[in-house]
Amino acid sequence: MPFIQSKRNIERKHLTLLSKLEAPILEKIIKLYPKWATPDMLTYSALLLGLSLIPIYYLTNFNPSYIWLANLVFLLHWITDSTDGGLAYHRKTPRPNYGNYIDHVFDNITIFSIFIGLGISPILSMPVAIALLIVFYLWNLQSAYLSAYEGTLRISSRGFGGTEGRLLVILLQTHWFFVPNNYIFGIHALELISWIALSIVTLAFILDVTKNLAYLRKEDDAKLKNK
Secondary structure (H helix, E strand, O other): OOOOOOOOOEEEEEOOOOOOHHHHHHHHHHHHHOOOOOHHHHHHHHHHHHHHHHHHHHHHOOOOHHHHHHHHHHHHHHHHHHHHHHHHHOOOOOOOOHHHHHHHHHHHOOOHHHHHHHHHHHOOOOHHOOOOHHHHHHHHHHHHHHHHOOOEEEEHHHHHHHHHHHHHHHHHHHHHOOOOOOEEEEEHHHHHHHHHHHHHHHHHHHHHHHHHHHHHHHHHHHHHOOO
């Protein structure tokens, strides 16, 4: 049975470890945009940047130095993806429902590009990349379903959001460039870190689902008692 969502603006809930640090930086960037730069232009630029990671990661099989191009793409993606909505509000032309929807969809396409790209590169094995992708998608799905009830779009969890994710990937793949043969107990260090990250994200997903189920059950039970 489909959800019946009221036609109202969905509030974005975004509080991460780096949000206080990046907020003034993004605010300054927004004020520097020329008049011809539009929020839609930034949104679609972010999508194209995300998709470009697949061929760039593939090229690292032939020349590891392409990882610096990938790092640059992550930086540009952070700027475009993090300022499109802010630019719309700055110019007093916000479209919250449209903006939230397209931003969420494009972010998931970018996540797909990142993990598939890492899987076809020498940085990660494809099984690990696919496993990480599945868990991240599961978390996003349960978050989206909860948003349908609460009217709050959760785009971060436990202080970890897109900015923190980009920074972590940049650090890990830079480590791979300088120390490509770093093995621990016969397993490459990045593979080991990825399995640990997979375990942590899976646990976070289970805890979130358990907490949300208890919350929604309590809400429904309260409504039943009031009938």
